[in-house]
Each structure stands twice: as structure tokens, then as C-alpha cells.
Amino acid sequence: MNDPVCLPPPHCLPASHLLAEYACAPLILALDQNGVPQRWISWQEACFYYAREMVAWDAGDNAFTLRGGISRLTGQRSAITANSIIALRGHSHGQGYNRHVPPLSNRELFHRDRHLCAYCGREFSSQRLTRDHVIPISKGGSDTWTNVVAACMPCNQKKGARLLEKAGMELLYLPYVPNRAEFLILSNRQILADQMDFLARHVPAKSRVI
Numbered sequence: 001m002n003d004p005v006c007l008p009p010p011h012c013l014p015a016s017h018l019l020a021e022y023a024c025a026p027l028i029l030a031l032d033q034n035g036v037p038q039r040w041i042s043w044q045e046a047c048f049y050y051a052r053e054m055v056a057w058d059a060g061d062n063a064f065t066l067r068g069g070i071s072r073l074t075g076q077r078s079a080i081t082a083n084s085i086i087a088l089r090g091h092s093h094g095q096g097y098n099r100h101v102p103p104l105s106n107r108e109l110f111h112r113d114r115h116l117c118a119y120c121g122r123e124f125s126s127q128r129l130t131r132d133h134v135i136p137i138s139k140g141g142s143d144t145w146t147n148v149v150a151a152c153m154p155c156n157q158k159k160g161a162r163l164l165e166k167a168g169m170e171l172l173y174l175p176y177v178p179n180r181a182e183f184l185i186l187s188n189r190q191i192l193a194d195q196m197d198f199l200a201r202h203v204p205a206k207s208r209v210i
């Protein structure tokens with residue numbers, strides 16, 4: 001494990017200032033007690049779990065020491081060291097894990113599809129992409145991960161509310177449902193290297209996310 005990485009030292013600030021000071025601190029990757037990735041939590045939430053002794057073990061290469069106020073009784077400054085990856089007691093989701101369907105949003109959809117239009121294959125910024133329903137809603141298609149792809153505006157307009165065959169268009173890649181580890185990668189822009197390594201081990205081989 002590397003040496004602990006202290007966040008910017010607001011050592012003299014009262015605890016109420018810690019929130020603002022650490023507003024952009026990296027998120028902590030929370031696992032269940034079996035080591036399966038579950039969700040991102042804030043360092044404040046991680047401190048809560050440490051204080052309640054609900055952290056079963058940790059697995060990250062980074063540690064963040066968070067300092068609070070000075071105790072009147074001991075004269076010592078309180079501090080909690082939070083690891084970048086922590087396993088929480090009592091959080092085991094067993095077989096239900098793989099049935100988890102993450103919420104669909106354009107941001108994660110465009111990330112899943114690597115910002116490539118599914119029809120022309122060109123790369124676009126999020127602002128120039130649309131959510132295309134492969135089977136249009138008007139034709140009974142659903143607004144779900146397996147029926148949506150990223151499409152540039154011209155391709156989306158060209159296809160219109162038609163089926164692929166009618167529009168004479170083809171998909172360059174197939175839509176799929178990201179598993180939880182993929183969704184965790186998609187939903188956080190500040191993933192630490194150790195967290196990414198851990199999540200990558202839970203991503204299926206067909207993934208386009210990494």
C-alpha cells in the first residue's frame with residue numbers, strides 16, 4: 001500500500017468547514033462484504049461507516065486522512081483514515097447483483113457507446129449526440145438500455161421514426177445493459193487508478209466501457 005494521501009490540510013478548520021473543503025474529494029468505492037462493487041460513497045459517508053465499525057476490510061492503494069476538531073478532554077485532534085476501496089459489513093447482495101439494471105441516462109449511455117454514433121461511427125461531444133431508439137417508441141420500442149444507442153443528430157433525423165430496414169440503416173454496434181461495475185465506471189468522472197483496476201475485474205469481456 002502507498003503512503004497515505006492526505007487531502008489538502010484544513011487542519012485548523014472546524015469540522016463544519018471540512019465539507020466545503022473536501023467537496024471535490026474523490027469518491028470512495030463501497031463493496032459488499034464479499035468484495036462485490038456496490039456504489040460510490042462520499043468520504044463523509046465513509047467516515048460514518050468507520051466510526052460505526054462497519055468497515056469489514058479495505059482494498060485500495062490510497063488512504064485519506066480526515067482531521068476534525070481538538071478534543072477538550074484529550075487535547076488531541078480527531079482523525080479518521082478512509083481507504084479508497086472499503087467493504088461494508090452486512091452489505092451482501094448475492095445473486096441479485098447480476099440482475100441489477102442501472103438507471104438509463106444520456107450521460108451514461110453516451111459513455112457506454114464511447115461517444116460514437118451507432119450509424120455513421122463518428123465521434124461526437126455529448127451536446128451533439130441524441131438517444132436513438134432502435135425500435136422507435138411509436139413502433140412499440142422501449143426506453144431501455146437494450147433498445148437505445150448514441151446517434152448524431154443527422155443520423156437520428158435520417159432514421160426518423162422508422163425501423164432500421166425501412167430506413168436502410170444498420171447498427172455498427174449492439175446496445176446492451178451495463179452491469180453494476182460498468183455503471184460505476186460510467187457514473188464517476190474521478191475514478192482513482194486503484195478503483196478502476198478493481199472495477200475492471202468485474203466488467204464483462206464484451207464491455208465497451210474500458
Ligand SMILES: [Zn+2]
Pocket residue numbers: 117118119120121122151152153154155156
Ligand atoms: Zn451519425
